[in-house]
Amino acid sequence: xxxxxxxxxxxxxxxxxxxxxxxxxxxxxxxxxxxxxxxxxxxxxxxxxxxxxxxxxxxxxxxxxxxxxxxxxxxxxxxxxxxxxxxxxxxxxxxxxxxxxxxxxxxxxxxxxxxxxxxxxxxxxxxxxxxxxxxxxxxxxxxxxxxxxxxxxxxxxxxxxxxxxxxxxxxxxxxxxxxxxxxxxxxxxxxxxxxxxxxxxxxxxxxxxxxxxxxxxxxxxx
Amino acid sequence: xxxxxxxxxxxxxxxxxxxxxxxxxxxxxxxxxxxxxxxxxxxxxxxxxxxxxxxxxxxxxxxxxxxxxxxxxxxxxxxxxxxxxxxxxxxxxxxxxxxxxxxxxxxxxxxxxxxxxxxxxxxxxxxxxxxxxxxxxxxxxxxxxxxxxxxxxxxxxxxxxxxxxxxxxxxxxxxxxxxxxxxxxxxxxxxxxxxxxxxxxxxxxxxxxxxxxxxxxxxxxx
Numbered sequence: 001x002x003x004x005x006x007x008x009x010x011x012x013x014x015x016x017x018x019x020x021x022x023x024x025x026x027x028x029x030x031x032x033x034x035x036x037x038x039x040x041x042x043x044x045x046x047x048x049x050x051x052x053x054x055x056x057x058x059x060x061x062x063x064x065x066x067x068x069x070x071x072x073x074x075x076x077x078x079x080x081x082x083x084x085x086x087x088x089x090x091x092x093x094x095x096x097x098x099x100x101x102x103x104x105x106x107x108x109x110x111x112x113x114x115x116x117x118x119x120x121x122x123x124x125x126x127x128x129x130x131x132x133x134x135x136x137x138x139x140x141x142x143x144x145x146x147x148x149x150x151x152x153x154x155x156x157x158x159x160x161x162x163x164x165x166x167x168x169x170x171x172x173x174x175x176x177x178x179x180x181x182x183x184x185x186x187x188x189x190x191x192x193x194x195x196x197x198x199x200x201x202x203x204x205x206x207x208x209x210x211x212x213x214x215x216x217x218x219x220x221x222x
Numbered sequence: 223x224x225x226x227x228x229x230x231x232x233x234x235x236x237x238x239x240x241x242x243x244x245x246x247x248x249x250x251x252x253x254x255x256x257x258x259x260x261x262x263x264x265x266x267x268x269x270x271x272x273x274x275x276x277x278x279x280x281x282x283x284x285x286x287x288x289x290x291x292x293x294x295x296x297x298x299x300x301x302x303x304x305x306x307x308x309x310x311x312x313x314x315x316x317x318x319x320x321x322x323x324x325x326x327x328x329x330x331x332x333x334x335x336x337x338x339x340x341x342x343x344x345x346x347x348x349x350x351x352x353x354x355x356x357x358x359x360x361x362x363x364x365x366x367x368x369x370x371x372x373x374x375x376x377x378x379x380x381x382x383x384x385x386x387x388x389x390x391x392x393x394x395x396x397x398x399x400x401x402x403x404x405x406x407x408x409x410x411x412x413x414x415x416x417x418x419x420x421x422x423x424x425x426x427x428x429x430x431x432x433x434x435x436x437x438x439x440x441x442x443x444x
Contacts, residue, residue, distance in 0.1 A: 040262045040367075070376050094348050142333060148293075152292060169395075181412065
């Protein structure tokens with residue numbers, strides 16, 4: 001039974017990778033940077049997106065795709081920022097895939113967007129397996145989740161271009177070993193960029209905004 | 223593409239449900255209570271299990287099945303308690319299923335066990351879809367994850383027999399609305415049992431131990 005599932009999964013992944021490549025080619029031609037944000041439920045993806053919009057909305061034309069199993073709670077929060085937002089409900093599905101994103105791209109006002117942020121479904125496992133066509137994969141880990149997560153969920157940390165360690169304001173109350181966490185992440189993914197932030201207090205956020213802006217500018221000018 | 227995946231999924235779920243029923247019949251005949259603990263990564267499943275073992279090990283013959291994508295970190299912690307522990311590594315898979323549990327049951331010293339605790343893979347979505355044959359489903363939500371989770375991940379909260387709200391010691395630092403959380407859970411699942419606990423400080427844990435012991439005793443005597 002386990003092997004059967006795996007075989008189906010591989011076929012799906014192969015087809016998904018091809019579709020993701022098509023999406024990425026289309027985005028590159030259209031001058032759009034797409035950023036895929038992934039994390040466990042409640043790590044702070046929506047909060048990160050809201051603060052990033054607020055900080056960069058005068059510098060980029062931002063759009064957001066919200067992925068959720070159910071509800072439009074996050075999309076409603078983001079739409080208050082008066083930017084284009086599209087909700088994808090997966091109806092139980094545990095990740096977004098490249099086909100969903102292809103459909104979403106066809107339903108967004110892309111002429112008004114050059115920075116497209118995707119909030120993936122809250123899940124530390126499956127979203128890492130499904131490329132969407134994004135140029136940057138961002139992984140958000142919040143302190144309360146614990147420093148052992150890279151060893152337990154290695155693919156997510158291996159695939160990420162950027163890891164944000166969020167909720168650092170809770171550090172005094174938790175036993176999170178930041179050095180051991182960073183060592184484990186770098187062991188899986190030596191070139192990964194790491195930021196330590198608190199979306200709540202704003203600590204460390206300026207570095208993230210500057211980095212994202214630099215990525216955005218270098219790609220627009222190329 | 224989405225429809226194709228769904229069809230495959232349904233076949234898998236149907237077969238899994240049959241296997242789960244077989245597992246449950248076997249456990250009932252063997253006088254074993256199996257408890258399936260599910261949550262997001264880092265909500266505190268291992269900590270809950272360690273404290274539960276410590277409190278109930280003189281009252282029950284406990285065994286543990288540890289489900290993880292990779293690593294044996296949790297199994298190593300649990301095995302320090304000198305009870306039978308079996309590690310299932312799913313090699314990337316995002317949930318345990320009834321076939322894995324059937325295999326695990328064949329590889330555990332069941333004559334020495336009457337309370338079998340399963341730590342599922344850390345994931346708020348897929349484990350809720352896959353029955354294992356457990357008589358009790360426990361769902362653990364930690365305060366930092368936020369009170370909006372029942373609306374965003376409804377199946378998990380609908381399927382649970384028990385919801386434990388963990389990390390209540392962090393309440394003063396967070397904006398977690400307990401009333402709104404409980405209302406949302408009861409809206410999906412009116413008969414669910416809810417406990418508010420902190421595995422760290424011990425707050426509320428006695429009620430959980432007593433309840434689990436009562437479940438265990440009533441099933442043993444029936």
